[in-house]
Amino acid sequence: MQVRRISAEERLSHSFPLQAYAFEQSPAPAANTDRWRAYLPYNEGNRTLVAEDGDTALAAATAIPMRQNVRGQMLAMAGIAGVATHPLARRQGHVRTLLITLLGEMREEGHSVSVLYPFRPSFYARFGYVTLPKRRTVSFAPADLGDLNRADLPGEVTWERMSAGYDTYREFMLRLARERHGLALFPDYRDARLRDDDERWLVTARLDGTVIGAAAYKVTGYNGELEVDDLLVTTPLGRLLLLRFFARHVDQVSRVVAGLPADELPELWGTDLQVTVEGHTTIPTGNAPMARVLSIQALAGLTVGPGRVTVEIVDDPFLEGAFTLDGRGGALEVTAGGESTAALSAAGLSALVYGVLDPEELPLRGLGAVPADAARELRALFPRLVPHVVADF
Ligand SMILES: CC(C)(COP(=O)(O)OP(=O)(O)OC[C@H]1O[C@@H](n2cnc3c(N)ncnc32)[C@H](O)[C@@H]1OP(=O)(O)O)[C@@H](O)C(=O)NCCC(=O)NCCS
Numbered sequence: 001m002q003v004r005r006i007s008a009e010e011r012l013s014h015s016f017p018l019q020a021y022a023f024e025q026s027p028a029p030a031a032n033t034d035r036w037r038a039y040l041p042y043n044e045g046n047r048t049l050v051a052e053d054g055d056t057a058l059a060a061a062t063a064i065p066m067r068q069n070v071r072g073q074m075l076a077m078a079g080i081a082g083v084a085t086h087p088l089a090r091r092q093g094h095v096r097t098l099l100i101t102l103l104g105e106m107r108e109e110g111h112s113v114s115v116l117y118p119f120r121p122s123f124y125a126r127f128g129y130v131t132l133p134k135r136r137t138v139s140f141a142p143a144d145l146g147d148l149n150r151a152d153l154p155g156e157v158t159w160e161r162m163s164a165g166y167d168t169y170r171e172f173m174l175r176l177a178r179e180r181h182g183l184a185l186f187p188d189y190r191d192a193r194l195r196d197d198d199e200r201w202l203v204t205a206r207l208d209g210t211v212i213g214a215a216a217y218k219v220t221g222y223n224g225e226l227e228v229d230d231l232l233v234t235t236p237l238g239r240l241l242l243l244r245f246f247a248r249h250v251d252q253v254s255r256v257v258a259g260l261p262a263d264e265l266p267e268l269w270g271t272d273l274q275v276t277v278e279g280h281t282t283i284p285t286g287n288a289p290m291a292r293v294l295s296i297q298a299l300a301g302l303t304v305g306p307g308r309v310t311v312e313i314v315d316d317p318f319l320e321g322a323f324t325l326d327g328r329g330g331a332l333e334v335t336a337g338g339e340s341t342a343a344l345s346a347a348g349l350s351a352l353v354y355g356v357l358d359p360e361e362l363p364l365r366g367l368g369a370v371p372a373d374a375a376r377e378l379r380a381l382f383p384r385l386v387p388h389v390v391a392d393f
Contacts, residue, residue, distance in 0.1 A: 001058065001094070003101050006048050012036050014050050015060035015082060022084035044189045048082070049102050051094040059085040059094035063106045063114075064393065068184040069177050070113060070353065071385070072303035077184060078106035078294070080116035081393050099127055100317060103294060107318055112298030113350075115184055115291045115389060119284035127292070128316055128346030130367075132182065132356055132387050133262035134288035135230065136279045139255050140266070142226075144273045145247035148240065155207040155237055157245050162216060165202035166195035172204070172211045173390075176232060182354065182387020200229070205241035213238025219253060228258035230390055243269065261388035289389045292350040294318050299353060302332040307380030310338035316346035327381045342374035352378055355385030 006014050016036045020026060043062075051059040064079035080102070085094050103114060118124045121131055162169065170191060177183040185191070194200065194216070205213035213233035219226050226249055233239040246256045260266065266275045281288050293299065296319055304327035313319040324338040342359075344352075348367030351357035359375035359382075362368040370378065 001051055001053055001097075003049055003051050003097060005105075006050055008040055008044060011040060011043060011048060014052070014057040015048050015062065015084075018057055018060045018084040018086060019082045021087065042190050042193045045187055046190075047102065047105065049098050049105075051089075051098055057086065058089040058092075059083075059098055061095065061098040061102050063102050063111075064190060065106075065109075065111065065187055066115070066184050066391070067177065068113060068115065068389075069179070069181055070299075070302060071181055071355070071382075073301055074178060075113050075298065076109075076111040078103065078111040078114040079184065079186075079391070079393055080114060083116075103127075103318065107294040110298075112295040113291060113293055115289055117289050117393065118287050121283075121287060121290060124290050125347060128318075128350065129290035129292045130347040130351040130354065130356065132289045132291050132354055132389060134279050134281055135259045135388065135390075136262050136264065136277050137257055138231075138260050138264070138266040138275050138277050139225075139257040140273060140275045142247050142250040142253060142256055145243050145270060146250070147270065147272075148244040148247045151240065151244060153237065153240055153244065155205060155212065155241050157241050158202075158204045158206065159245070160202055160204075161198055162200040162202045163195055163198040165204060166192075168204060168211060169194075169202055169214055169216065172214050172232070175211075176234065179234070180388060181385050182389050184389050184391040186391055186393075203242060203245050205233070205238045205245075207235070207237060211238075213242045215242055215258070217258075219249075222252065223254050226253045226256045228256065230259040232390075239269065261386060263386040291354055291387075291389075292346055293353055296323050296349070297334050297336075299332055300334045302353075303330065304332045305380045305383050306330075307377040307382075309342065309374050309377035309381065310340045311349070311374070311378075312340035312343045313349055314343050314345060319346050319349065325381060332381070342368060342370045342378065344368040344370070352382040354387050355382060356387070358384065 048062040050057040062082040066077045066079040068077035200216040212235045215228045217228040306328045308326045310324045312322045322340045324335045326333040345367045348362045359370050359378040
């Protein structure tokens with residue numbers, strides 16, 4: 001068995017068939033080749049590795065070179081996707097070998113964190129990933145927003161097909177990503193699918209020409225739902241302008257359903273607004289995203305709190321060793337070495353960096369040994385945060 005990076009064209013024969021078998025209805029009624037060929041440009045800069053025996057691909061895994069805001073810094077992030085093994089080659093360690101090689105190569109190229117959507121979180125927990133919050137959805141009847149119809153609001157709203165408004169949307173996402181912890185961005189070649197598929201309307205709120213809110217959405221039918229992928233705003237006015245736009249669908253759709261960060265409180269958006277907020281995780285198709293740190297040195301400069309501690313990272317091919325983490329200047333300083341007072345697994349460190357677990361939880365979850373003194377410093381360094389990944393892959 002050898003591991004090899006395949007060329008773009010080889011995806012048609014080596015990785016797409018394995019993925020199609022794993023994730024789609026099969027055998028397909030018609031040959032997939034034309035559909036796959038059309039999909040190639042959106043994979044252009046991805047790194048796909050296969051484990052092969054002679055000419056036969058036994059397993060495949062892909063990394064998308066993405067970017068992600070982690071505590072205020074845009075970091076190069078490896079988005080892992082398309083992990084699949086030939087049905088006769090499963091449980092033989094192929095994906096373990098592929099993933100370690102792939103993450104190592106992405107790390108060499110400067111990707112300091114990684115995100116994926118697991119089929120089963122425990123599978124990726126053994127590779128150092130920790131669960132991040134899943135986006136919530138809010139749903140409400142547009143009739144509940146009737147008050148907004150008469151509201152006198154500054155600013156304006158633009159409505160267009162995604163193919164027409166894509167550049168505006170992308171620019172807004174790039175700006176938003178610089179402000180929001182956890183937000184992940186596809187590379188241009190992959191994101192362009194949103195424009196080319198053109199399966200969304202785009203509504204944009206602006207004040208003095210600056211975009212302050214945007215929603216990509218579709219309508220499922222007359223008296224159906226208006227489904228917004230993610231309601232993304234930078235100001236309360238941006239949200240109100242979008243909500244007023246939705247209110248004007250009162251005799252067209254019965255519900256508005258919108259994706260939201262896990263810490264949003266839509267019951268506060270208006271008076272007499274009846275909302276249902278939901279979050280579901282399901283194995284294998286509806287899991288929360290997971291993330292891990294690939295390089296601790298690359299975290300230098302993150303916006304952190306005033307703590308200082310030396311930790312030993314254990315049992316990980318990418319992070320092993322002792323590191324002193326110092327946040328007393330407001331930006332994280334990382335120095336190799338020191339007398340460690342806590343031991344963390346890769347997932348334990350990742351949980352703290354992303355802000356999703358308290359240090360006290362780590363020993364209880366088997367993610368480290370953290371005495372009370374070290375927990376206090378780690379808590380000061382890495383205050384809790386709610387990452388909102390947005391990108392789904
Ligand atoms: C899930 C899948 C990718 C695993 O690939 P594989 O080559 O069989 O995995 P490996 O043999 O390298 O197993 C790696 C580790 O995970 C464990 N593992 C394998 N399948 C598992 C599963 N379904 N659930 C939990 N653990 C699993 C193995 O025991 C092994 O543990 P170890 O290294 O600590 O001993 C493969 O079975 C598959 O293609 N399934 C269908 C498609 C799919 O679900 N893809 C995942 C997309 S995110």
